[in-house]
Amino acid sequence: MSTLVTMPKNGSEVSTNRNNSSLPSFSSWFDNLFESGLGTGFLSNFNTGITLPAVNIKENKDEYFLEIAVPGMKKSDFNIDVDNNTLSISSEIKEEHEEKDESYTRREFGYSSFKRTFTLPDTVESDKIKAKYSEGILSVHLPKREEAKQKPAKRISVS
Template identity: 75%
Template sequence: MSTLVTMPKNGSDVSKRNNLTSLPSFSSWFDNFFENSLGTEFLSNFNTGITLPAVNIKETNEDYVLELAIPGMKKSDFSIDVDNKTLSIASEVKHENEQKEENYTRREFGYSSFKRTFTLPDSVESDKVKATYKDGILMVTLPKREEAKQKPPKRIQIS
């Protein structure tokens, strides 16, 4: 946040400290509030749902493997689709909890969701995509077409 009052350095005249011209205007203070990190941190706290999960992508000779760390979910919470050359991984979870007592009712609810999409290379066999979810890790395996797999080196004999 910007400095609200300029302070005199050692040995400066103390009477200059009370000069109101050193105070910023309300409008500049208000603008600075939203330009600095305090404003953006404040606004970002409104979204308490799942952020986009990080993805590790590995390539082997046989396939591509996507690993997403998404703990605390169930297999049924995920939706994985392949449409043309696009892989979509999405999740939407709603939580509701209601507690009724003699003098009050307490109701809490939450909602979290995310969607990640990936453009698949031509080398992926899209009909054979598989997914597993274990210990908070969603693993999507994208097998390569036979012609895209690397062949072992071949030694050529000289005749």
């Protein structure tokens, strides 16, 4: 006779079941399959193509900076557009590989894409936006218009 202790998943009480069989039930086997590394590891190998890259946005008195983490790409993979006050950054990559041998043909293909859009404030000088890609980071420089830049404090004398 074996004792099976079930640990709570949601903080409920622990139950103890006595079972004469040493085989797990189908439901516990199925749950364990997807809770173990096998289930999540297997599922993580499928790229859904909808992952959005992380973005950092910085601002100082003269400009805004966007930093987007997109490793493994080339400069030519990016499409950056400004339409009215909307900045769109997108990428689409399709890869195909085929290997033929006498007894088999193996084809592998991959697809990934993303699109991020940002509404620009009226203070951005859209004609002077620049982008640079280096070491997996796409940096976009968004300068502010001259009239939007913060001026230093000025003392006014009373006459």
